[in-house]
Amino acid sequence: MTTHPLSDPHLSAPSSPEGAGPALSAPAFSPLYQQIKSLILQGLQNGEWKPGDLIPSELELAARFRVSQGTVRKAIDELAADNLLVRRQGKGTFVATHAEQHIQYRFLRLHPDTGTLDSEGPASRQILACRRLRAPADITAPLGLRAGDALIQVSRVLSFHGVPTILEDLWLPGGPFKALTLDTLAQHQGPMYALFESQFGVRMVRAEEKIKAVSANAQAAQLLDVPEGTPLLSVERVAFTYNDAPMELRRGLYRTDRHHYRNELS
Amino acid sequence: MTTHPLSDPHLSAPSSPEGAGPALSAPAFSPLYQQIKSLILQGLQNGEWKPGDLIPSELELAARFRVSQGTVRKAIDELAADNLLVRRQGKGTFVATHAEQHIQYRFLRLHPDTGTLDSEGPASRQILACRRLRAPADITAPLGLRAGDALIQVSRVLSFHGVPTILEDLWLPGGPFKALTLDTLAQHQGPMYALFESQFGVRMVRAEEKIKAVSANAQAAQLLDVPEGTPLLSVERVAFTYNDAPMELRRGLYRTDRHHYRNELS
DNA sequence: CAGTGGTCTAGACCACACT
DNA sequence: GTGTGGTCTAGACCACTGC
Numbered sequence: 001m002t003t004h005p006l007s008d009p010h011l012s013a014p015s016s017p018e019g020a021g022p023a024l025s026a027p028a029f030s031p032l033y034q035q036i037k038s039l040i041l042q043g044l045q046n047g048e049w050k051p052g053d054l055i056p057s058e059l060e061l062a063a064r065f066r067v068s069q070g071t072v073r074k075a076i077d078e079l080a081a082d083n084l085l086v087r088r089q090g091k092g093t094f095v096a097t098h099a100e101q102h103i104q105y106r107f108l109r110l111h112p113d114t115g116t117l118d119s120e121g122p123a124s125r126q127i128l129a130c131r132r133l134r135a136p137a138d139i140t141a142p143l144g145l146r147a148g149d150a151l152i153q154v155s156r157v158l159s160f161h162g163v164p165t166i167l168e169d170l171w172l173p174g175g176p177f178k179a180l181t182l183d184t185l186a187q188h189q190g191p192m193y194a195l196f197e198s199q200f201g202v203r204m205v206r207a208e209e210k211i212k213a214v215s216a217n218a219q220a221a222q223l224l225d226v227p228e229g230t231p232l233l234s235v236e237r238v239a240f241t242y243n244d245a246p247m248e249l250r251r252g253l254y255r256t257d258r259h260h261y262r263n264e265l266s
Numbered sequence: 267m268t269t270h271p272l273s274d275p276h277l278s279a280p281s282s283p284e285g286a287g288p289a290l291s292a293p294a295f296s297p298l299y300q301q302i303k304s305l306i307l308q309g310l311q312n313g314e315w316k317p318g319d320l321i322p323s324e325l326e327l328a329a330r331f332r333v334s335q336g337t338v339r340k341a342i343d344e345l346a347a348d349n350l351l352v353r354r355q356g357k358g359t360f361v362a363t364h365a366e367q368h369i370q371y372r373f374l375r376l377h378p379d380t381g382t383l384d385s386e387g388p389a390s391r392q393i394l395a396c397r398r399l400r401a402p403a404d405i406t407a408p409l410g411l412r413a414g415d416a417l418i419q420v421s422r423v424l425s426f427h428g429v430p431t432i433l434e435d436l437w438l439p440g441g442p443f444k445a446l447t448l449d450t451l452a453q454h455q456g457p458m459y460a461l462f463e464s465q466f467g468v469r470m471v472r473a474e475e476k477i478k479a480v481s482a483n484a485q486a487a488q489l490l491d492v493p494e495g496t497p498l499l500s501v502e503r504v505a506f507t508y509n510d511a512p513m514e515l516r517r518g519l520y521r522t523d524r525h526h527y528r529n530e531l532s
Numbered sequence: 533c534a535g536t537g538g539t540c541t542a543g544a545c546c547a548c549a550c551t
Numbered sequence: 552g553t554g555t556g557g558t559c560t561a562g563a564c565c566a567c568t569g570c
Contacts, residue, residue, distance in 0.1 A: 029547075031558060057536060068560045073537085081347075083532055089537045090567035107531045206532040212522035213479040213497035231479035231497040237531075256478035263529055265373045265503075266349055266472040295566075297539060323555060334541050339556085355556045356548035 036065055036075035044084060044095060044203075045242045051097035051197045055085070058093075084205060098204070099194035107193070107207050107239070110166065110254055111262045124162070128155040128223075130182040132174065139171050142238050142249050150174030154185065157223055164224050165259060168235075168252035176200055176247070193239075202247055207239040211261065220253050233261055302331055302341035310350060310361060310469075311508045317363035317463045321351070324359075350471060364470070365460035373459070373473050373505070376432065376520055377528045390428070394421040394489075396448040398440065405437050408504050409512050416440030420451065423489055430490050431525060434501075434518035442466055442513070459505075468513055473505040477527065486519050499527060 040061070049055050058076065062069045076093055079085045086094045098106060104122060130152065137147040145151075151171050158166040172180065177200055188195045196202045214234045221228040233254040241247045254261065306327070315321050324342065328335045342359055345351045352360045364372060370388060396418065403413040411417075417437050424432040438446065443466055454461045462468045478500045487494040499520040507513045520527065 033558075059536090070561085071559060074558085076537095087537065088568085090535080090569080092536060092568095109529070109531070206530070209529045209531060211477065211499065211527040211529065213499045213520075215497050229495070231481050233477065233479045233499075254479075261477040263375070263475045263477065264472065265375070265475060299539075325555090336542085337540060340539085342556095353556065354549090356550080356554080358555060 032067055033071045033074040033078075036061075036067060036072055037078055039065065040075060040079060041084075041242065047201065049095050050201075051095050051203055052099065053095045054092045055095060082205070097194070098191050098197060105191055107204070107237070109209075109261050109263060110259045112160070112259055123158045123160055123166075126157045126159070127182055127185050128157060130154050130180065130185060135171065139249060143171065143173055143246050145173060152177050152180055154180075156185075160259075163255075163258070165255045166252055167220055167223050168250055170248055170250040172248055176202055202241055204239040204247065205241055207237050210236045214253070216253070224253065224255055226255060226257075230255075232256070235261070298333055299337045299340040299344075302327075302333060302338055303344055305331065306341060306345060307350075307508065313467065315361050316467075317361050317469055318365065319361045320358045321361060348471070363460070364457045364463060371457055373470070373503070375475075375527050375529060376525045378426070378525055389424045389426055389432075392423045392425070393448055393451050394423065396420050396446065396451060401437065405515060408515050409437065409439055411439060418443050418446055420446075422451075426525075429521075429524070431521045432518055433486055433489050434516055436514055436516040438514055442468055468507055470505040470513065471507055473503050476502045480519070482519070490519065490521055492521060492523075496521075498522070501527070 040055075043049050043055070055061075056064070058069050058072045061072045061076075065072065076085060076087070080087050080093075083096050086096050088094065133151055133153055134148045135151045135153075139151065140147050140149055143151075151174055153169060153171050155169045156167075157164050158168075177196075180200070184195070184199065185192075193204045196204065212234045213231055216224065216226055216228055216230040216232050218228055220232065221230060224230075224232070226232075233252075233256055235250075235252040235254060237248075237250040237252070238246050239248040239250070306321075309315050309321070321327075322330070324335050324338045327338045327342075331338065342351060342353070346353050346359075349362050352362050354360065398416065398418055400414045401417045401419075405417065406413050406415055409417075417440055419435060419437050421435045422433075423430050424434075443462075446466070450461070450465065451458075459470050462470065479497055480500045482490065482492055482494055482496040482498050484494055486498065487496065490496075490498070492498075499518075499522055501516075501518040501520060503514075503516040503518070504512050505514040505516065
């Protein structure tokens with residue numbers, strides 16, 4: 001019961017219309033646990049709890065927000081279902097992170113055709129370029145920017161077993177990633193999204209991918225060591241951070257002669 | 267409190283070791299709500315409740331199983347999260363179905379590049395073949411069958427706006443689908459999985475897809491009206507029914523000149 | 533041992549749909 | 552109004568982790 005790092009909740013009881021009540025035509029009924037969820041989300045966004053951190057226990061949060069443990073529990077349940085938090089019985093609840101997350105590449109759906117896991121060793125990465133630029137609308141629009149806004153573009157090749165398999169370009173908004181350099185990328189080990197968390201305070205939460213089949217052009221063919229015209233998967237990804245704000249556009253070409261893109265439907 | 271359609275639960279309290287207790291090295295602690303979940307699943311599998319049916323209310327199930335409403339609730343929550351049940355406030359809980367599920371094709375991830383929805387009208391379907399055969403291991407193995415077991419193969423083309431876009435073959439186990447004929451398929455409207463539910467009592471619950479980029483061979487090129495060698499998405503799907511039993515193998519070739527395969531990552 | 537998340541209960545009340 | 556799922560509470564106890 002110390003001072004609140006989070007601002008005073010001002011929780012509105014479900015059925016107690018306040019002075020500044022809901023608008024006329026909008027019922028806008030919001031369950032308590034949703035409000036708690038938003039408050040916890042604020043703590044994640046404003047950096048009170050960073051990736052990997054232990055957040056307060058359910059009872060602590062219940063006391064802070066003046067609600068029952070069960071209500072906090074339901075809020076955390078949903079955040080954990082969205083992979084924003086990770087519960088560990090007996091230890092506590094932690095902020096999810098792309099680092100130390102035994103799955104090396106959480107957003108990479110490419111799997112080897114044979115062999116149980118992607119334990120074909122960590123991929124070897126080769127950074128081809130890292131440059132600042134002002135890009136046309138087809139790049140900036142998906143990032144919620146205007147044509148001509150400052151961007152950083154990274155090009156790289158991922159190889160498995162020495163076989164170049166993924167060629168991708170990615171674009172990042174110039175503001176948050178101003179300090180990103182080729183050296184930073186080259187020296188870093190592990191998932192790129194872990195670097196974004198630790199060095200730039202940007203946590204990627206979810207992503208959308210659009211997949212097509214295309215033919216390798218001359219440049220792609222050379223970099224992926226396949227004949228020109230070889231069919232490749234074209235994977236365009238937009239990755240989002242906390243408030244559904246797009247923070248990365250990625251365009252990849254995947255060889256699928258020894259790998260496949262795996263998806264679960266339900 | 268009438269006779270139980272479901273067999274007597276014999277629920278084991280969490281911490282009451284029974285005569286035939288868990289194996290020595292396996293704690294095998296199973297929460298009550300998981301046991302309830304299994305019992306409800308049994309009702310779904312053995313056809314007590316069919317797709318589209320209203321299942322008993324939470325309070326009824328709580329009385330039947332001699333547990334609290336909250337425990338039934340958590341069981342149903344998980345089944346709803348898996349898309350096996352659908353909750354509708356004020357009305358009840360229903361068995362999910364591929365029919366009347368406003369999303370026309372629940373497992374189809376191909377979307378038009380332009381246009382908000384797949385409301386480019388329902389696809390027109392053309393059945394090319396429906397034949398009985400005994401297939402080699404590469405077909406039977408994914409279905410959990412042995413080489414030479416009886417299968418039914420269906421070939422078809424889906425067109426959007428009159429443009430042939432999907433060419434697919436699918437294989438079904440000969441047993442459950444013995445009565446499937448070309449006429450049945452041709453006369454049926456709506457998703458094929460809805461037909462499987464209503465006519466064969468088989469409900470597809472989830473699926474796994476493996477995606478590659480390939481070149482159109484002569485036959486595919488002709489049927490999809492593209493030049494030979496055009497890059498196509500190869501989508502191999504295994505669909506599962508209730509007990510994670512594979513019940514369908516599907517191999518599709520998707521044109522991606524005006525469509526893309528969409529995926530959400532989190 | 534204490535602290536954490538996980539389960540289960542019993543009861544109250546709310547929001548929604550139908551009649 | 553009645554019945555359904557949905558929310559919230561308070562309290563008890565269990566399982567897991569680490570001191």
